[in-house]
Amino acid sequence: MDSEILIEARGLTRRYGPTTAVSDLSLTLRKGEILGLLGPNGAGKSTTMKMLTGNLAPTSGEAFIKGQSLHDAPTAAKKSLGYLPEQPPVYPELTVDEYLRYCADLHGIAKKERAAAVQQAKQSCGLTEVSQRLIGNLSKGYQQRVGLAQAIIHRPPVIVLDEPTVGLDPIQIREIRALIVELGKSHSVILSSHILPEIQAVCSRVMIINRGRAVYDQPVIATRNAQMESLTITLKRPPAVEAIQRIVGIASVEDLGAGRFRLVLAGGNDPREVLVDAAVNGNWGLIELAPEVKTLEEIFVELTSGDEQERKAA
Numbered sequence: 037m038d039s040e041i042l043i044e045a046r047g048l049t050r051r052y053g054p055t056t057a058v059s060d061l062s063l064t065l066r067k068g069e070i071l072g073l074l075g076p077n078g079a080g081k082s083t084t085m086k087m088l089t090g091n092l093a094p095t096s097g098e099a100f101i102k103g104q105s106l107h108d109a110p111t112a113a114k115k116s117l118g119y120l121p122e123q124p125p126v127y128p129e130l131t132v133d134e135y136l137r138y139c140a141d142l143h144g145i146a147k148k149e150r151a152a153a154v155q156q157a158k159q160s161c162g163l164t165e166v167s168q169r170l171i172g173n174l175s176k177g178y179q180q181r182v183g184l185a186q187a188i189i190h191r192p193p194v195i196v197l198d199e200p201t202v203g204l205d206p207i208q209i210r211e212i213r214a215l216i217v218e219l220g221k222s223h224s225v226i227l228s229s230h231i232l233p234e235i236q237a238v239c240s241r242v243m244i245i246n247r248g249r250a251v252y253d254q255p256v257i258a259t260r261n262a263q264m265e266s267l268t269i270t271l272k273r274p275p276a277v278e279a280i281q282r283i284v285g286i287a288s289v290e291d292l293g294a295g296r297f298r299l300v301l302a303g304g305n306d307p308r309e310v311l312v313d314a315a316v317n318g319n320w321g322l323i324e325l326a327p328e329v330k331t332l333e334e335i336f337v338e339l340t341s342g343d344e345q346e347r348k349a350a
């Protein structure tokens with residue numbers, strides 16, 4: 037059975053004057069998912085996240101959090117949401133404890149439950165040791181942990197994180213990614229990034245946004261086990277091209293020279309076993325047979341590179 041829908045956005049559009057930052061974007065986040073919004077700078081990720089968290093009104097379209105409309109019932113909808121904007125909303129002059137108590141208060145957590153909520157958030161984000169430190173004196177990585185702690189203090193089922201590792205050093209990035217994966221065990225997460233390996237390391241699903249439109253939406257696993265589109269084969273004693281072409285499942289054969297061929301496959305076919313048999317029986321001297329699959333990076337470049345060239349030309 038499909039798990040519970042926590043965020044449902046339909047046809048979100050946002051215009052800033054003549055600029056359409058986000059156009060007709062729909063998405064669904066289910067319980068247990070970590071969804072990565074991937075896109076080049078200016079693609080519309082932050083604008084999308086602001087609309088999904090009720091911090092920016094869409095020009096048109098609507099979003100529901102746990103079935104509650106952000107437009108019609110914003111207070112109820114936001115109870116189920118934690119948000120870490122691109123600029124963490126932390127106060128450098130407060131200690132971690134003071135700040136988190138203040139956040140608990142803002143979220144309307146009852147006074148007698150506040151200490152436990154602060155304690156729990158600190159524990160989940162590895163902040164217990166720095167409770168009494170001024171936030172302004174913490175490293176950027178720890179400040180980001182404080183940002184994450186404020187996002188989960190009211191134990192929302194969903195957290196939305198805008199570029200959560202931007203500006204951190206490589207070690208801090210690893211720590212924050214690991215923390216997000218950990219938080220993902222008890223919260224559903226939407227995070228934005230323009231870093232491909234980050235999405236692959238952390239997310240279960242990826243949505244590529246380009247020029248405000250969702251142009252790709254797939255489980256990350258599907259990008260790892262991407263469908264084979266072609267094979268390269270190298271033969272010491274290649275037969276006539278027609279002999280390879282005759283094998284079922286091969287749409288076309290390109291002779292690359294020196295016994296190498298690119299075999300374009302007819303949709304969904306995997307002729308590798310038949311090819312190996314044919315190579316053995318025909319004494320073709322098979323020395324290489326390699327599938328060619330599209331990586332997430334290739335998919336991303338393909339879907340967004342036209343724009344990059346246009347931008348450079350402009």
Ligand SMILES: Nc1ncnc2c1ncn2[C@@H]1O[C@H](COP(=O)(O)OP(=O)(O)OP(=O)(O)O)[C@@H](O)[C@H]1O
Binds near residue numbers: 083
């Ligand atoms: N307040 C605003 N007024 C006018 N234009 C805006 C405003 N905010 C964003 N934009 C424009 O909307 C588009 C999308 O911006 P947005 O910040 O959502 O993209 P992004 O994918 O988050 O980019 P980045 O990774 O650089 O933060 C951009 O063209 C941006 O210049």
